[in-house]
Amino acid sequence: MVEGFTRFAGEDLVLARGRAGFSEAIVPGEILGLAGLDGHGQESFLKVLAGLQAPHAGIVTLERESQWQRITRFRQAVDAGIVYLPRDRRSTGIFPTLSVIDNFAIATPGRDLRGGLISAERRRARYEAYRARLSIVAPDADAPITTLSGGNQQKVLLARALALNPRVLLLNDPTRGVDIATRRTLYGVFRDLARDGMALVILSSEIEEVLLLSDRLLVFRDHSLAARLTGATMRSDAVIAAMFGLAA
8 A cells, every 4th residue: 555645746847948837736635626728738737747748847746754756757656656547548548459357457467466476366356346446337357448338448547547556646637538427436436535635636628527626726828827726716717717818
């Protein structure tokens, strides 16, 4: 089980040449939302946090009690408990030629070892625990993952991410292309994870969704941080105004 953390932060981040820098921190149990017109920097910010993209300037750090760690690479982020769920599950998420259970377990094979060998029983027990938790509808765990609906494929990817025991979960449009029932399930899971002390950063292309889920919201415009919204300022009109550079 991954231990907790004190603070996860981007410090003096600049996302593109000529843009203003900003700093932002997230703490355990918080859901930070990201919004903006597509391509305006919110996805770049998420990928910088994940170690997938280098910022133009600034650093990303994770603090654990008296320890301080700089995050610069994706593998380093994963090892530190920072886990990223990609937007496009078909091209960057699922392994379409593999089964449901193989897609789930591929990132955590060491959890299934018994006597130095992979234990099919242990792997299936781990999968079943997440299947029940996320209400994954997959009658046959050994069937190709492409036999599942888009929503259930997304749940398998989330199960894979959660099996890494993250401190911080970075979600890139996690409900994109899924049905209403799956969305409701995922919303409940995200809130439960935050209540258990995980930090979540959620990018959503739907304003109402990100307002519904987030404790705080960052709005990006032209690869800069355009607005920080909290409390009563977290309204659709304020988000839209920030996106287009208008007065709220």
